[in-house]
Amino acid sequence: MEVTEVAAAITTAEPSTSASLCSGPRSKAMAVLNEERLEEIISNCERSGDWAPLKQSLWEVFSTPDCLGASWAQTSSPPSNPPAPNAPKASADLRKMTKEEMRALEGEKDVDSLEEVEKKKDTGSEKEQMASTKCTVDITSLRRSYDRLFALDNSIFESGLVNALVMLCSNLEMDLKCKPNIAKDINFLNLYEIVLELPCLGAEAYLENLVPLVCRGVAMLPVEAQAALVRSWSRHSAQRLQSMLENLQQILSLRVYTGTFTRDHLMNDDETITSCTSVIRIVYFAALLGGEQYAQKAVWDTSELPPLETDTFSSIEVAGNSSRPRYHNPLSNALQLSPLDVRVPLIPMEEFYNEPLNETIEMDRDFAYWKMPDQGTNVERSKFSFMAHPFILNPATKAQALYYDNRISMYSERRMNLFHSMMAGVQMPSPYLKLQVRRDHIVEDALVELEVVVLENPQDLKKQLMVEFDAEQGIDEGGLSKEFFQLIVEEIFNPDYGMFVHCPETHTYWFNPSSYESCAQFTLIGIVLGLAMYNSVILDLHLPSVIYRKLQGKRGVFEDLKEFKGSVWKGLQELLAYEGDDMEEVFMQPFQISYTDLFGSVITAELKEGGSEIMVNQENKKEYVTLYADFLLNTCVEKQFLAFQRGFDLVTSESPLHMMFTPQELEMLICGEKEFDFNELESSTEYDGGFSRQTPCVGWFWEAVHSMALEDKRKLLQFTTGSDRIPVGGLAKLKLIIAKNGPDSDRLPSAHTCFNVLLLPEYSTKEKMNDLLMKAIKECKGFGML
Secondary structure: OOHHHHHHHHHHHOOOOHHHHHOOOOOOOOOOOOHHHHHHHHHHHHHHOOOHHHHHHHHHHHOOHHHHHOOOEOOOOOOOOOOOOOOOOOHHHHHHOOHHHHHHHHHHHHHHHHHHHHHHOOOOHHHHHHHHOOOOEOHHHHHHHHHHHHOOOHHHOHHHHHHHHHHHHHHHHHHHHHOHHHHHOHHHHHHHHHHHOOOOOOOHHHHHHOHHHHHHHHHOOOHHHHHHHHHHHOOOOHHHHHHHHHHHHHHHHHHHHHOOOOOOOOHHHOHHHHHHHHHHHHHHHHHHHOOEEOOOOOOOOHHHOOOOOOOOOOOOOOOOHHHOOOOOOHHHHHHOOOHHHEEEOOOOHHHHOOHHHHHHOOHHHHHHHHHOOOOOOOOOOOOOOHHHOHHHOOHHHHHHHHHHHHHHHHHHHHHHHHHHHHHHOOOOOOOEEEEEEOHHHHHHHHHHHHHHHHHHOHHHHHOEEEEEEOOOOOOOOOHHHHHHHHHHHHHHOOHHHOOEEEEOOOOEEEEOOOOOOOHHHHHHHHHHHHHHHHOOOOOOOOOOOHHHHHHOOOOOOHHHHHHHOHHHHHHHHHHHHOOOOOHHHHHOOEOEEEEEOOOOOEEEEEOOOOHHHOEOOOOOHHHHHHHHHHHHHOHHHHHHHHHHHHHHHHHHOOOOHHHHOOHHHHHHHHHOEOOOOHHHHHHHOEEEOOOOOOOHHHHHHHHHHHOOOHHHHHHHHHHHHOOOOEOOOOHHHHOOEEEEOOOOOOOOOEEEOOOOEEEEOOOOOHHHHHHHHHHHHHOOOOOOEO
């Protein structure tokens, strides 16, 4: 039955409708609900056995914006959140108001707001208004009411409730499109809060007919209203937010699966998908705001590094963290909230990825939409882009977007090089960043050449990298670059080099605080890391996770010690947990720290001025722990890390990297996945030259692969692709090709690492294939790799 037919039927059967209550004479009070009123109605219906009054009341309230928005109002505002200047004072006052009085109040508030904005828009009054915008629904009372209502037989009221809500949301959507100022009404936020609190939204009737309409309305709310919803939802329990997210993800996935999307009809143009994504964004920021946040610390910035005479890069200007936007979308800016501020959100970030959407999205078109200029910092882009909602994209899809951005930069450098060459009529430098290195002096040669490039023209780092090994033939189509980065990383992190120290506890490497190398050397190492990421090469790095958070612009804090130095973190936790009054006598710990340098010498440093004379006690133990962690993670390696970060920023400062990736995702992007699932690789492999999956030799190959030890599997990846790392998204992203390389022979397998092609003769026996394959992969460096 159509919504209009249902409404007509109810109107005929029940004469006292929403029209008569909310549009009738002034003496008729508005129909509103609260916990006491609903309980009274249900109790009367249970005694009489007649459920018509309940159905009528639900229809009257849930089909009318004014009535629903005024229901379940807080009787008093929380002390920490004072009411908005024009907000109603109590639910009792609202119940006595007629609809005309409500509209008069709304009109006065709209006029006052507009006059105030026009009068004081240059004095920050809009920000004050945004801060005061909030929902005034008594959530606790509302939930108790819903528990009471839905404990009844739902068939009594479900049909009428659904249709009332569909009518309500359809009208609201039209109002938002035609009268944008209506969203300034506080009741507008309240009614969406009330609707989205319904415990039955996951049921089929609500999920298909109602939730998409609600999403379209919420998505059209102004940023300040959405921020108010974030603040309200952040007080929900994690379980309630999780349920809301699951319902939204279900709607989104269903629409992706059932829609017919092509290059001419993109998901970006589907209103249900885009509005649902916008509401998920509100849930995302609510999960951040309600989560466990880091203590506010000063950000790291390369401008903090003092110029040194030995630092040859000190004169080069780099767009460091201080000049990089911290909030990358209007809602984040309104809340002054970034994912980097949150240590443990209410919902894990992985829960926001929508896999069906990631499988269907046309990332090149979406990237083009994202590149379209917006109209201002607080205005949405003219075309919807999922890149502007990176929380819904998994790391593999983000890596694809980053690849497009990097390639566009590379091609732009080529075009500019060609243009200058044609206009000047002279031979211009190479359109590529060429490095010629010797294998036995790879670190020295690479750092010297990169230093020359940076000092002459840092913009050359944005060119595509091409590596040439001295006295070796070969054209770099990607394979030589992979080998170059692998070799240079092995050398740089060698403890004998003295730039990094090995941490046996976690098997990671950390900056050597007593390194004799200049800041310039650490800058060059940062450049190498940035170039690897820029050229889509995954590195075998073993750095603690706090490094990637610091690269994103945040200082290391006490919580980061748990993963970096677990034993130190445990000891400091025991110190914090000690409650005895004899703390000074038990621990005998001054505000000092001692550590051993690379040569075994013990170095002692004060954590604060006069620290050697200050003992740790119950009053200052938290300060001691904070200073201790700050010294280990930040202070003692300040010069080394900031130089390293500056090199990284020389390559990545103009990239969307910092906007799209969380620190955990950045680590995955640089170091690859950790799960070696060769079943994925087998299912995604293609065959050429007469081979197919049914070829006996191919079957023997996969039997051999699945029986290999993990270390041999790494060597196989190294042999076939030039890297033993797993790309973001898993081994399926490698797109391995196995090609026939002639009939049976005693030749070893070979590989084109630039194109991930394995050349395999059609061996006659399984044993022969196994023997020659193992010989090839164990001697793969510089042999058999083309």
